[in-house]
Amino acid sequence: MPKLLERPWRYRVIALVGMLLALLIVTLAPQHFSELTDWGYLYATENFSHGRLVINDSLHREQVTMVEEQGSELVNYVRVGDNWAFEKAPGYVFYLVPFYLLHLPKLGNTLLALGLVAITYLLLARLKDEKVAVIGLLLLIFTPACLSMWQRFFMDSFAALAFSGMGGGLYLYYNLERARLKPFAGGFILFMAALLLGWSVMVRYSNALIVLVFGLHFLISRAWGWERDQRRFILQEGLYFGLGTLIPLLLVMSYQQVVFGSPFLTGYHFSHSATFAWNPILNWTGGLIIHNNLRDLWVPLLVGYPLLLTALPAMGIILFQKIRPRLPGKRQPISGDPWPELDRGSLILIFGWILAVFGFYVMYQQTAIQMATRMPFMTLIRYYLPAALPLTLLAAPVLARLSRRLLFSIVMTAIFLGLCFYMQSSLTQNITGEPETALLLYLGLKFPKGGKVS
Amino acid sequence: LKQFWDVVVKNKWLILTVAIFALGHILLFTKGLESGGPDMETYHLYASRIVNHLAPYRDFSVEYPPGSLLVFLIPFHFAPDLTAYGHAFTLELLAFDLIGLLMITLLARRFKVSVWVSLLIYTLSMLAINIIGIQRYDMVPAIITLAALCAFSRGHYKTAWLLVALGTMTKLFPILLVPLFLIYQWKNQRWQSLLASVGVFAIAVFWIALPFYNMGQQGFIKSFTVQGSRNLQVESTYASVLLMGAGMGLTQAGVYQGPMSFDLESPLAKPIAKETLLIMAISILAVCAFYFFSYRGFKNPHLSRPPPAAEMAHLFNYAFLIILVMMLTNKVLSPQYMVWLYPLVPLITGRARHPVWLIFVVASWLTWYIYPANYIDLINREQTLVSALFLRNVMLVLMAVWLLGEPRTTEGASREQRRKRG
Numbered sequence: 001m002p003k004l005l006e007r008p009w010r011y012r013v014i015a016l017v018g019m020l021l022a023l024l025i026v027t028l029a030p031q032h033f034s035e036l037t038d039w040g041y042l043y044a045t046e047n048f049s050h051g052r053l054v055i056n057d058s059l060h061r062e063q064v065t066m067v068e069e070q071g072s073e074l075v076n077y078v079r080v081g082d083n084w085a086f087e088k089a090p091g092y093v094f095y096l097v098p099f100y101l102l103h104l105p106k107l108g109n110t111l112l113a114l115g116l117v118a119i120t121y122l123l124l125a126r127l128k129d130e131k132v133a134v135i136g137l138l139l140l141i142f143t144p145a146c147l148s149m150w151q152r153f154f155m156d157s158f159a160a161l162a163f164s165g166m167g168g169g170l171y172l173y174y175n176l177e178r179a180r181l182k183p184f185a186g187g188f189i190l191f192m193a194a195l196l197l198g199w200s201v202m203v204r205y206s207n208a209l210i211v212l213v214f215g216l217h218f219l220i221s222r223a224w225g226w227e228r229d230q231r232r233f234i235l236q237e238g239l240y241f242g243l244g245t246l247i248p249l250l251l252v253m254s255y256q257q258v259v260f261g262s263p264f265l266t267g268y269h270f271s272h273s274a275t276f277a278w279n280p281i282l283n284w285t286g287g288l289i290i291h292n293n294l295r296d297l298w299v300p301l302l303v304g305y306p307l308l309l310t311a312l313p314a315m316g317i318i319l320f321q322k323i324r325p326r327l328p329g330k331r332q333p334i335s336g337d338p339w340p341e342l343d344r345g346s347l348i349l350i351f352g353w354i355l356a357v358f359g360f361y362v363m364y365q366q367t368a369i370q371m372a373t374r375m376p377f378m379t380l381i382r383y384y385l386p387a388a389l390p391l392t393l394l395a396a397p398v399l400a401r402l403s404r405r406l407l408f409s410i411v412m413t414a415i416f417l418g419l420c421f422y423m424q425s426s427l428t429q430n431i432t433g434e435p436e437t438a439l440l441l442y443l444g445l446k447f448p449k450g451g452k453v454s
Numbered sequence: 455l456k457q458f459w460d461v462v463v464k465n466k467w468l469i470l471t472v473a474i475f476a477l478g479h480i481l482l483f484t485k486g487l488e489s490g491g492p493d494m495e496t497y498h499l500y501a502s503r504i505v506n507h508l509a510p511y512r513d514f515s516v517e518y519p520p521g522s523l524l525v526f527l528i529p530f531h532f533a534p535d536l537t538a539y540g541h542a543f544t545l546e547l548l549a550f551d552l553i554g555l556l557m558i559t560l561l562a563r564r565f566k567v568s569v570w571v572s573l574l575i576y577t578l579s580m581l582a583i584n585i586i587g588i589q590r591y592d593m594v595p596a597i598i599t600l601a602a603l604c605a606f607s608r609g610h611y612k613t614a615w616l617l618v619a620l621g622t623m624t625k626l627f628p629i630l631l632v633p634l635f636l637i638y639q640w641k642n643q644r645w646q647s648l649l650a651s652v653g654v655f656a657i658a659v660f661w662i663a664l665p666f667y668n669m670g671q672q673g674f675i676k677s678f679t680v681q682g683s684r685n686l687q688v689e690s691t692y693a694s695v696l697l698m699g700a701g702m703g704l705t706q707a708g709v710y711q712g713p714m715s716f717d718l719e720s721p722l723a724k725p726i727a728k729e730t731l732l733i734m735a736i737s738i739l740a741v742c743a744f745y746f747f748s749y750r751g752f753k754n755p756h757l758s759r760p761p762p763a764a765e766m767a768h769l770f771n772y773a774f775l776i777i778l779v780m781m782l783t784n785k786v787l788s789p790q791y792m793v794w795l796y797p798l799v800p801l802i803t804g805r806a807r808h809p810v811w812l813i814f815v816v817a818s819w820l821t822w823y824i825y826p827a828n829y830i831d832l833i834n835r836e837q838t839l840v841s842a843l844f845l846r847n848v849m850l851v852l853m854a855v856w857l858l859g860e861p862r863t864t865e866g867a868s869r870e871q872r873r874k875r876g
């Protein structure tokens with residue numbers, strides 16, 4: 001027992017307590033189906049669990065009526081020929097079906113959370129130490145957006161984070177341990193990393209950009225090794241990585257062939273609802289959309305990810321200190337690289353990962369046309385969730401260097417804010433409960449809302 | 455002339471740095487930010503009434519202390535028209551801002567911290583505070599507060615107390631420096647100077663207040679007590695907690711237009727509002743007690759003049775903290791209160807220095823986002839705005855906690871000093 005109070009057990013106990021607390025509050029909060037998409041995933045899971053990848057008109061009408069009776073809308077099914085098909089990527093629905101059939105749909109996200117937490121802890125402990133690992137873990141799981149989307153189990157956002165986080169985390173871990181791992185263990189880790197990354201694209205198509213970043217990193221880093229006569233080993237790695245990514249890719253293409261008639265067509269092709277850098281109705285260009293998103297989303301982002309308050313300065317600090325010795329006239333500091341745990345390759349990968357999420361969604365027209373201050377923040381910022389892990393990887397090592405008092409206050413505040421914003425978001429009955437239809441939003445009309453000045 | 459030229463040549467980089475930042479501030483005030491705003495009409499009205507021989511506090515009510523009237527009158531002398539008055543008022547604030555910039559340069563050198571970084575933080579803070587900084591007169595008492603601290607740090611105690619008196623007669627908050635000055639002088643066995651300083655303060659307050667008191671006793675007293683009768687303002691710390699609780703269904707909260715601001719309507723609002731004065735008094739006393747006991751470490755109370763830089767850096771931290779604590783425990787936390795802290799932020803020292811800078815800039819930015827940018831949405835209790843307000847207030851509390859836990863920086867106000875020791 002006294003061993004539990006010693007390092008690193010102390011950190012493991014803190015991590016466990018944090019995880020249990022998060023699990024408790026996520027499990028206890030009621031499921032409100034607060035956005036229309038929650039209903040879409042519910043019925044997609046229901047239909048997939050009966051083997052119905054597409055549904056006919058009468059069943060669709062029946063389901064639409066059932067949702068309308070609950071005071072909401074079923075909007076995520078699109079007409080494909082004579083049938084109706086689920087508009088979104090099918091990966092999360094496929095994953096959820098077994099849990100749904102077991103009448104334990106909450107378990108799906110919980111298992112993903114456990115996997116994400118374990119890999120994050122492992123990676124951060126390998127990057128630096130278990131102190132950094134526990135800081136990063138607490139920052140990540142108590143990010144309001146993370147808790148909130150974990151709780152909404154008929155929604156793909158948490159899975160988009162978890163699959164990409166687990167895959168990306170394993171890939172980074174593999175690269176750090178590459179020289180020390182036995183061939184089979186190393187190959188298995190790399191295969192799993194690629195499989196999880198690939199599956200994350202099946203969960204959310206936009207995660208393809210993240211996979212692209214990892215793929216480029218893999219190609220470029222191995223091209224360096226090719227020169228150094230590691231060809232056989234690199235070919236083996238290529239096989240594991242390729243196989244891992246290919247399985248989900250083939251699965252999703254097969255699904256699209258069956259449902260949409262072509263392996264290259266997605267549901268969005270039939271709904272035209274997701275456009276980037278262009279608004280087809282208002283004829284907005286990319287520049288205007290980016291401008292609107294940058295103008296309106298920074299506060300919702302800060303509320304949903306207080307992590308940004310530490311991650312953004314951390315990014316600046318690490319970059320500055322890495323670049324500083326290379327500036328003309330600057331000598332290498334006596335102590336050497338101030339961030340030896342973050343080598344150049346890992347750092348580029350982490351930055352690329354963040355850019356693949358933020359750089360893409362800053363062009364998302366749907367968030368640019370919403371009245372950001374009038375929309376609940378979670379509706380606008382949940383798209384950015386897959387960037388939560390790389391932000392954590394940057395923030396945790398920087399925070400760990402602060403004095404104990406500062407560090408404690410920051411982590412406790414992060415947990416407190418996470419719980420408050422999560423509860424505010426998850427306890428709200430209906431996020432889109434206001435009479436703001438998509439059309440009226442497009443027209444930019446504003447409605448008087450509840451809670452008037454009396 | 456040769457001596458002057460030598461000084462210029464010796465400090466050429468410093469002068470260049472200050473000039474560049476000063477130019478940046480001039481551009482920001484004159485081109486970057488929009489003058490005017492809803493309070494400008496009130497300031498203009500006060501000035502025009504005085505010019506038309508109406509007596510303040512007697513013929514018309516004024517919600518600010520008498521020193522503020524001078525701030526309102528100066529631009530009116532040059533620009534009686536309302537629009538032009540707004541521009542002239544901005545120029546007046548710019549003059550104070552530039553004085554602040556010079557004082558920060560002097561103090562940064564005295565505390566041996568980077569002038570360049572201090573001025574950068576000063577500028578970033580102004581950018582974050584945005585138009586609130588130039589549409590309200592709070593810059594004037596804030597710079598007077600800085601001037602008082604500057605004078606104190608150079609050992610000009612009587613001047614410092616005089617400036618505190620001037621600041622207090624402009625807006626009440628600089629009076630918070632009084633207990634800190636008292637503790638410092640008492641702890642350093644400066645009995646004679648303490649008596650003289652308090653005398654200067656009392657005489658200055660008396661001389662400024664007396665004519666206005668004679669003009670209209672009730673109106674004059676009301677200008678100081680009017681704030682006490684207010685309800686919980688919607689942006690106050692207490693209101694943000696209640697709004698957050700209402701968002702979770704834990705309590706009820708609505709917003710209504712009160713006599714002076716948008717206030718909170720809640721079963722808990724009135725009982726809390728009643729107790730805020732007590733909470734504020736206890737909190738301020740607690741800060742004073744912390745400051746008092748933080749002097750235990752000084753083994754040899756010195757009598758040197760000017761006082762050591764490290765002790766002054768410590769005093770600056772507490773000056774910032776005591777104003778911040780007052781803001782947080784007050785039932786009103788208007789956006790312009792951020793201006794009170796603005797000149798002191800660059801001179802925060804110690805381990806929490808960089809986090810405090812970051813938090814202050816973000817909190818000021820959030821303040822602007824809430825008011826004036828999206829105030830109507832806060833009044834309508836939109837989730838994002840309520841969360842932003844809560845986040846802002848939590849960050850301010852965190853800043854106070856950090857400064858309260860900051861050890862006395864007797865030996866190292868700056869990184870440079872730590873390096874020298876190391």
